[in-house]
Amino acid sequence: MDIEKEKRAQVLIEALPYIQKYYGKIVVVKYGGNAMVNAELKKAVMGDIVLLSLIGIKVVLVHGGGPEITGMLSRLGVESKFIDGLRVTDAQTAEVVQMVLAGKTNKDLVNLIQSIGGSAIGLSGMDGHLIMAKKKDERLGFVGEITKVNIRPVTDLLDRGYIPVISTVGCDTEGNVYNINADTAASRIAGALGAESLISMSDIPGILADMSDPGSLIREIDIAEVGGMIAGGVISGGMIPKADCCVEAVRCGVKKVFIIDGRVPHSILVELLTDEGVGTMFISREGSK
Amino acid sequence: MDIEKEKRAQVLIEALPYIQKYYGKIVVVKYGGNAMVNAELKKAVMGDIVLLSLIGIKVVLVHGGGPEITGMLSRLGVESKFIDGLRVTDAQTAEVVQMVLAGKTNKDLVNLIQSIGGSAIGLSGMDGHLIMAKKKDERLGFVGEITKVNIRPVTDLLDRGYIPVISTVGCDTEGNVYNINADTAASRIAGALGAESLISMSDIPGILADMSDPGSLIREIDIAEVGGMIAGGVISGGMIPKADCCVEAVRCGVKKVFIIDGRVPHSILVELLTDEGVGTMFISREGSK
Amino acid sequence: MDIEKEKRAQVLIEALPYIQKYYGKIVVVKYGGNAMVNAELKKAVMGDIVLLSLIGIKVVLVHGGGPEITGMLSRLGVESKFIDGLRVTDAQTAEVVQMVLAGKTNKDLVNLIQSIGGSAIGLSGMDGHLIMAKKKDERLGFVGEITKVNIRPVTDLLDRGYIPVISTVGCDTEGNVYNINADTAASRIAGALGAESLISMSDIPGILADMSDPGSLIREIDIAEVGGMIAGGVISGGMIPKADCCVEAVRCGVKKVFIIDGRVPHSILVELLTDEGVGTMFISREGSK
Amino acid sequence: MDIEKEKRAQVLIEALPYIQKYYGKIVVVKYGGNAMVNAELKKAVMGDIVLLSLIGIKVVLVHGGGPEITGMLSRLGVESKFIDGLRVTDAQTAEVVQMVLAGKTNKDLVNLIQSIGGSAIGLSGMDGHLIMAKKKDERLGFVGEITKVNIRPVTDLLDRGYIPVISTVGCDTEGNVYNINADTAASRIAGALGAESLISMSDIPGILADMSDPGSLIREIDIAEVGGMIAGGVISGGMIPKADCCVEAVRCGVKKVFIIDGRVPHSILVELLTDEGVGTMFISREGSK
């Protein structure tokens, strides 16, 4: 037998303890950024999702939008207004967000998972009123703050063996729709599910002790340390809201929250099924006492 | 007790035999036309759907698009080409159809049903690969012919107590999406479900013996008679494909197929729960032997 | 479409929120008085019961006896003795009560429900030892005080979709049978079931502020007020034990207890499915805190 | 250890193969005659029923009336008319039959079984419309011929672990009740249940080759032989309809039908759980091929 075959078997057998660990557990994957734009990466991520699903992990995919929304807004000539640097979501914009997220991005992902051999059903915040929301700030229009998560549609689909794919459009009972931050929604959904892990795919390697040194990746952060790391500037800029979501998720009961590099092919598999993690893990040492 | 109360009770109690008849049965409602455009009618139809669902009928809602697609195509400046009078659905058009149908129309209906108090989850043909399709005619582009209906997502949702709301966008395993005729899809889905009834809402009172006389409504048609009625001109124009779908549904095993007037408020309730039907019923006398 | 059809649909659709409210809930109906004697009213009540059952309400019917017992006692020449104005139930009388209640009244009701299209099974206190009793007062003979309610036969029948019809004959393990007050039994059974509502059909419109003015109906009474109302004479005579049963039922955990006018056709439907209640509702504002 | 203890154990252990044979099988016991009149025998039979139920046999008890009906008719001064020697059941008589059978005999048996420690629910032909009937002969009034057996109430109760106790009063959808021959009803019910055995308790030892010689008991009769035995006078008089019922039950699919001597204490146990049968068994050798 050539060495190649042996290595293949070795990799599979080395994944065994990780498969045992996650068997039957819920893992929420927050999907976005480059991993969503690059077609090859997208296919790789969906392949990972299907593999995790087949080895007995209950995977929930939460996705945001991305350039497709911007593209459609520009094609429709909808101009974005900004207040204090924040984009205002008027009713027309919210409608475009809904169409693109729930109708295009979501269904394309579902179609891709199905074509690879998984079973997926797409949900928006309207389905089963999964994500109820209200205006966060009157001036920003339909930018939503989550008021309630009705998790039953997700657990019903998991029970029947589907991978729920969730677009983070919220709604209220008046017929309004809201643009919901996907990181926040993923945290809330993972919390409501009592998920084992939330994996947030981003365009950075994780939290770096020194932003300029990719080798300075911090592998594990206790959420009690996050405040200090923000104060000390280790976590800064766009990473602050992401880190806040991680903290929030851990507080809601998710055991481990990972920020991993979505630009690296199969980074989810490597993080979950090998002992060579690829990103930063947030946990609560206090919580696990 | 004033007469009003008595009448209310009388109406409810007279609905009893109809409720008994349909209890636990599957009824597919094909929803389109004016009933979809007029906001008040839309709310009335969704109210009917929720009521039917609560009295133990398993309702499946299949909807088409309507003016929203045309509006979006025109806003995006997508020009429609025609071949022999038939609109060509190129990839760009198909994408818009998908976005509007699966992202806007579908989710708005789901949201409305939920707000009235029903439980609904929206599905497209991509979810669970519900509607698989291929090109019908190479020249027409992504106008789809159904190759397979995977009905499990629909029965899974019915089992869990949801009203499945289905947008008729088809797909294949290559990632293509197809515009599917909603009447055809409803027939195929009703057949696959072994539905008790398929109710097709349209903008006419039903089949009229004399098109110019609304009083000439034909209440019941054996599908064996349809050929003769087309030949004789009783069924003509746009009614021919609709009638064909009704025949097809009955042949696929649906017991009763109705064409009812969607412009009349609560016409579904009147057809199903009173002895004053409002449209034309297609059955197979041979089939029921 | 004639106005009539529209009205019919309107009534049905207006019942929607009430159907939603009671869906899957348990409603115990205490049936007696005129509604039981008049054949037409009897049929109307059973029709209401079947309708409630079909729209997803779990209905339990508890009935007393009525003139049939007196008639049979007189036909058999069994003379009633009285002590302090209370009728003594000797063994022979108890036997007649059992025969008439469990064998005639009960089975006739079951047969009527079945003939209308419902599914019913009749139970007495002996079946599954549903109502265990002992002598209340040695001098009154087999007038029973409930010692235990074994509710499983009722929940088993509800689970299988039947309407349990209960005649209130109690028993002990010595083979004795007891005449049990139907109001008391209904309260105890509703309490044991954790019923949403207990509806007590009587021959008055409800509790009137002024007995001589039918327009002075009190729509809602907090059970904390009942003592005062008895002291103040608002609740008097035969209404006192009925009111006590209502209070008892609310204390046992039934959310709402209604006294409605059984002489009015379909008063149950009007009370439960319209916003025009017809009787007096007992609740506990404290209990709902 | 004294011999007594050893014998006790021996008896139990010798019952083993019979318990294995009947485990989970349905056995219908037709109960009547002396075993029903004598209080001690009655208690013994109910004890047997409870024992069979506890060792895993699904027992259904079908009972007739007996002297209680005659007594009540005479107390009520209802005179019996006869046509060609057959008693006419007018509406008044039918009502008394219903009251006594469904209200007294049935509930007393249920109460007795419960007091011994079994779980029983009484059914009449009205409950769940178990026994539907029509007039057999217009001149005989409400003597019923079974038109349909709706077996679901019986199987529902068996599924939930109850011993169904059935009084053989039939009904139709018009509200009429019918006096049904208990032997016939037991045969039809056993057939509808696909019972393993029907045991008919009577006041004779079984079929005797020589009526005057109790030692001439025939242990096994193929139903193909019955015609000849009637012709030859071996089966005669009141035994003819009983034998006919046995034949009918075997034809309906019951594997073994026994006529046993109800006057002998615990004859059911001896027949089912020892190798010393006590009565006559009807089978179909052809049927078992």
Added chain:
Amino acid sequence: MDIEKEKRAQVLIEALPYIQKYYGKIVVVKYGGNAMVNAELKKAVMGDIVLLSLIGIKVVLVHGGGPEITGMLSRLGVESKFIDGLRVTDAQTAEVVQMVLAGKTNKDLVNLIQSIGGSAIGLSGMDGHLIMAKKKDERLGFVGEITKVNIRPVTDLLDRGYIPVISTVGCDTEGNVYNINADTAASRIAGALGAESLISMSDIPGILADMSDPGSLIREIDIAEVGGMIAGGVISGGMIPKADCCVEAVRCGVKKVFIIDGRVPHSILVELLTDEGVGTMFISREGSK
């Protein structure tokens, strides 16, 4: 009917209250001693086990070894070393114990139960890691002290209707096997199962107040009295560890623990199904308060 038949029925019917009492309960039988050596007794015990199983008792059989182990050790020329009078179980001895117990004794019992008509599956401590152990005393080698009981394999088999037959060989995750005292193992397993009863078969009639007088059998002992009885010499010698196991089992939650005379045929049946117990019962009066 001859007297014999009547007696048979009498025995069966007198077993009724005991069958009711144990119905659906778990009874663990610790099997060993003479009842295991004598072929006829062995068959009698297995017959009892099958009977108990058929009348609805969930029986678990725990067995030790016996002379077969000693025989095999001697045939293999494995010499036993002793330290302070205790036999040392070296690896070679442990291997023989495992082979004989799990491969011979266990499977022979399973085969016998199956041949009598029961359903049995044999388990060792290795199966599902049922009995985890460690060395009790380094000098004694592989004499095991139980560290954990994983009870799921036993409950899984009980759920599926099997009689689990357990050989008390323990194991650890290093691949070592341990000789476990069967009395201790039975106590721990009965405790983990929350068994109703543990019946320990031994070669004495039970605890005797006067060892020389078989008539001085003590029928019931409160575990609080055991200490005093040992101090007073009533319980002495080999009975001390047995009594300790009984106390331990009661403390672990087993309601009643019996020491019965395994040399008496069918002593289990007599103890469980008649009112003439044959041995000594350990209970906790305090525990039952």
Added chain:
Amino acid sequence: MDIEKEKRAQVLIEALPYIQKYYGKIVVVKYGGNAMVNAELKKAVMGDIVLLSLIGIKVVLVHGGGPEITGMLSRLGVESKFIDGLRVTDAQTAEVVQMVLAGKTNKDLVNLIQSIGGSAIGLSGMDGHLIMAKKKDERLGFVGEITKVNIRPVTDLLDRGYIPVISTVGCDTEGNVYNINADTAASRIAGALGAESLISMSDIPGILADMSDPGSLIREIDIAEVGGMIAGGVISGGMIPKADCCVEAVRCGVKKVFIIDGRVPHSILVELLTDEGVGTMFISREGSK
């Protein structure tokens, strides 16, 4: 990311289609030969079994004996007689076979699987009378021919998530035990289970076109060709009975039967989860028409 990580992920993701293919399917592994003797290989095989089990394959392990039996026979001084070159299994030998196979080999495998993290329960042919047998040839003693396979114990364990580990000792209802050929037993068990695949581990690479050339491995054989291959000498010697078992298994309904090289580490994984098969596959092209 270093190349190593990427390769790991690649291997996992490439296993995806194979995991999908076998998901929920039954795979029987016949285990024997060198893979059973070498401790490291044994651990590797058990690791493979656990991995397959965790990724949703229902694995059944059937094992034979090997040198342990011979060793024990020699240690016990049991001399083997031979008739026409075939070893005679007398009662004493059969007993040793039972002890070693069911008590030692079987339980050691179970213990190993459990220690790696799988759930296993060991079965012999006696458990649930899984393998019933009779003498094949009176002169050979207790060499068994399978008369019946009672598969329920195996499916019960699979349903509960266990890996059944089966030692191929047969039995009859007389208490005799039989030495059963493990290849034959595996074929019969796989057939009774309707297994997707039977994988037979042996000490050769598979069927070679030229025995002297390991590169001449035949990858796929239609069972219709086997006769010719034996006649032509391609399959010869000890391979003939193995090939016969493969043919038998395919005939019993197993879809694919593999002979793979048990000496190669992880050969099962490579065969099932990569596209580089390692042995010879027997199928029936006719059967799959």
